[in-house]
Amino acid sequence: MAGTRAFFDFRGHGASGVPADGDWSYAALARDLRAVADATGATRAVGVSMGAAALLGVLGETPERFERCVFFLPAILDRPRADVVAGRLGRVAERIEAGDVDAVADLLRAEVPPDAPGGERYLRERAATLSRRGVAGLVRALATSTPVADRVRLAGVTARCLVVGQERDDTHPAQVARELAAALPNARLHVFPTPGGLWAHRAEVRRLVAAFLD
Numbered sequence: 001m002a003g004t005r006a007f008f009d010f011r012g013h014g015a016s017g018v019p020a021d022g023d024w025s026y027a028a029l030a031r032d033l034r035a036v037a038d039a040t041g042a043t044r045a046v047g048v049s050m051g052a053a054a055l056l057g058v059l060g061e062t063p064e065r066f067e068r069c070v071f072f073l074p075a076i077l078d079r080p081r082a083d084v085v086a087g088r089l090g091r092v093a094e095r096i097e098a099g100d101v102d103a104v105a106d107l108l109r110a111e112v113p114p115d116a117p118g119g120e121r122y123l124r125e126r127a128a129t130l131s132r133r134g135v136a137g138l139v140r141a142l143a144t145s146t147p148v149a150d151r152v153r154l155a156g157v158t159a160r161c162l163v164v165g166q167e168r169d170d171t172h173p174a175q176v177a178r179e180l181a182a183a184l185p186n187a188r189l190h191v192f193p194t195p196g197g198l199w200a201h202r203a204e205v206r207r208l209v210a211a212f213l214d
Helices: 026-040 050-061 083-098 101-111 119-130 136-144 151-156 174-183 202-213
Strands: 044-048 068-072 160-166 187-192
Touching: 026 044, 026 050, 044 050, 044 202, 050 068, 050 151, 068 202, 083 101, 083 136, 101 119, 151 174, 160 174, 160 202, 174 187, 187 202
Parallel strands: 044 068, 068 160, 160 187
Antiparallel strands: none
């Protein structure tokens, strides 16, 4: 694909620090994304899980902001998460506050296929990132809030969109992917029949996204 690619770490992730104001809302994540997109002149965007929610937040406020968007494993739209997922996120927040990185990794294990190449390393790195001071606030916020108040706000989105979901994933329900694709005026939906999209279907995900953005 031609053009410049920009990657960034959301607040509390990677090289980005914990916000001094303690704002972990989806609105704050959307502001971060918009700031990077505006600074780089981005016309296309890819959001994964939490990043997909941040992208929804941007489009909910400025539906014409991007030309093409990819939502990979969207977890939430305009309704609260299922109790089982919200409860798990609450337990993750508790273990983060206790400084128990091993317990955080164990609670995240449901998101990674047991035979996934590199899965254990991913879990350890993810748990270490989330266990940074203050990030428990992010986990609690994501458990109880939504990126858009009403999906009707997405009716004016002008971008061509690709929505990718997977079955048997309670953290990223396939039904959310289907509802998001239905809410966007110009969206294509692809749902994998099994979970583990980042591992079991990695090559196909790359083909789908590259072909769509190109």
